[in-house]
Amino acid sequence: MSLTRIDVGGERPYQVVVGGGAAAELPYLLGQDARTVVVIHPVNLGGIAGPVVRVLREAGYLVHAEQIPDGEAAKDIAVAAGLWSRMAAHHVSRGDAIVGLGGGAATDLAGFVAATWLRGIRLVLMPTTLLAVVDAAVGGKTAVNIAEGKNLVGAFYPPAGVLADLACLASLPRAEYVSGLAEVIKAGFIADPVILELIEADPERAGQPGGPHERELIERAVRVKAAVVTADLREAGPREMLNYGHTLGHAIERAEGFRIRHGAAVAIGMVYAAAVARRAGRLDEATGWRHRAILAAAGLPTGYPAGAWPELREAMAVDKKSRASRLRLVVLDGLARPGILDDPPEDLLEQAYAEVSEPEGTVPPGLRSEGACDRATREGGAVKGEWGGGRGPEASRKAP
Numbered sequence: 001m002s003l004t005r006i007d008v009g010g011e012r013p014y015q016v017v018v019g020g021g022a023a024a025e026l027p028y029l030l031g032q033d034a035r036t037v038v039v040i041h042p043v044n045l046g047g048i049a050g051p052v053v054r055v056l057r058e059a060g061y062l063v064h065a066e067q068i069p070d071g072e073a074a075k076d077i078a079v080a081a082g083l084w085s086r087m088a089a090h091h092v093s094r095g096d097a098i099v100g101l102g103g104g105a106a107t108d109l110a111g112f113v114a115a116t117w118l119r120g121i122r123l124v125l126m127p128t129t130l131l132a133v134v135d136a137a138v139g140g141k142t143a144v145n146i147a148e149g150k151n152l153v154g155a156f157y158p159p160a161g162v163l164a165d166l167a168c169l170a171s172l173p174r175a176e177y178v179s180g181l182a183e184v185i186k187a188g189f190i191a192d193p194v195i196l197e198l199i200e201a202d203p204e205r206a207g208q209p210g211g212p213h214e215r216e217l218i219e220r221a222v223r224v225k226a227a228v229v230t231a232d233l234r235e236a237g238p239r240e241m242l243n244y245g246h247t248l249g250h251a252i253e254r255a256e257g258f259r260i261r262h263g264a265a266v267a268i269g270m271v272y273a274a275a276v277a278r279r280a281g282r283l284d285e286a287t288g289w290r291h292r293a294i295l296a297a298a299g300l301p302t303g304y305p306a307g308a309w310p311e312l313r314e315a316m317a318v319d320k321k322s323r324a325s326r327l328r329l330v331v332l333d334g335l336a337r338p339g340i341l342d343d344p345p346e347d348l349l350e351q352a353y354a355e356v357s358e359p360e361g362t363v364p365p366g367l368r369s370e371g372a373c374d375r376a377t378r379e380g381g382a383v384k385g386e387w388g389g390g391r392g393p394e395a396s397r398k399a400p
């Protein structure tokens with residue numbers, strides 16, 4: 001299968017390479033000086049990491065495969081510290097390289113370790129979830145979580161390249177895939193409406209790995225992110241547009257103690273942002289309602305309980321997009337025309353939420369993170385029914 005190369009600019013430009021067999025590009029990306037390569041991957045993705053390790057060994061590298069915990073548990077400073085010790089044991093030097101393989105949690109952690117080991121060594125990312133391909137692995141943000149909040153510690157550290165072999169997505173559970181599709185749909189609304197048309201043509205198949213337009217959808221979404229981050233490498237301006245749907249989305253994630261999948265929360269957040277923009281007279285009715293239709297057709301939630309508003313409003317106030325306690329919402333002035341709504345009136349915010357609020361139980365099964373649910377239950381958090389009686393041990397965390 002042919003490969004598509006999408007440029008990401010900046011001080012250290014790189015390419016996102018999309019297509020089957022992208023892993024064969026690895027040796028070209030590791031640099032002249034690399035002798036030792038550390039492949040960091042979640043414990044459950046050994047089947048995907050194995051062939052990558054073999055390719056590298058055959059190319060003559062000294063390869064160490066390092067397993068990390070699955071999912072969000074990897075983004076922990078203790079996991080990073082364990083890897084630093086392993087890197088020391090392997091005598092990893094400045095010319096050597098890290099390959100970060102897995103979902104967004106693994107690529108965020110591997111990026112953080114690459115940014116910090118010897119003040120920065122070469123990094124190649126191999127994202128294996130839809131969300132990581134179109135979002136987490138593109139743009140150079142790395143992070144770990146601390147008890148006080150998610151993604152609070154990290155660095156901007158662009159990789160030498162991103163290799164997205166779409167064959168990896170075939171084993172992705174449907175709920176993970178659909179969660180990633182929310183970010184693809186976001187790219188459609190803020191920049192590339194063809195994405196919306198392709199999904200609307202067959203939403204059922206767009207929500208499954210291997211759908212007829214999968215590659216085009218992914219490439220379009222990556223191009224949107226690549227263009228935005230190229231224009232704004234350090235989140236000083238246009239990159240804010242990528243937060244479309246994220247202000248309420250982060251508030252929902254926080255209220256749910258991070259037991260809801262990111263894409264599900266962002267989907268509700270986009271429906272909300274569209275309602276706000278319509279009510280503020282900035283977005284036409286048809287585009288506003290199109291949000292609900294396409295997200296629901298793709299299998300994503302579009303509503304959240306009415307009683308949650310006070311808590312969500314408070315969480316929105318501490319979101320990173322509010323400046324000097326004034327709320328800044330990314331809204332649309334039309335299809336593919338994102339803008340900022342600064343300090344919107346309270347009654348408008350609340351009325352828009354009333355549109356979004358629906359009877360309890362609208363998050364489809366699977367769009368909660370089972371791993372985190374299990375953890376919350378083990379630690380004494382209450383997970384009852386579809387909406388979970390809501391509040392687990394992580395509920396007080398901030399979602400920056």
Ligand SMILES: NC(=O)c1ccc[n+]([C@@H]2O[C@H](COP(=O)([O-])OP(=O)(O)OC[C@H]3O[C@@H](n4cnc5c(N)ncnc54)[C@H](O)[C@@H]3O)[C@@H](O)[C@H]2O)c1
Nearest residue numbers: 071072103104105106128129131132135136141168171172
């Ligand atoms: N750096 C950024 O700019 C950025 C942007 C968006 C999100 N993120 C981060 O990304 C993370 C979420 O990423 P995610 O949604 O990929 O979650 P994830 O990394 O937790 O992966 C989700 C699950 O899918 C499994 N998985 C991964 N690839 C698989 C495959 N090919 N087949 C079967 N299972 C597979 C993982 O093991 C995990 O259990 C969050 O930590 C978020 O903060 C970072």
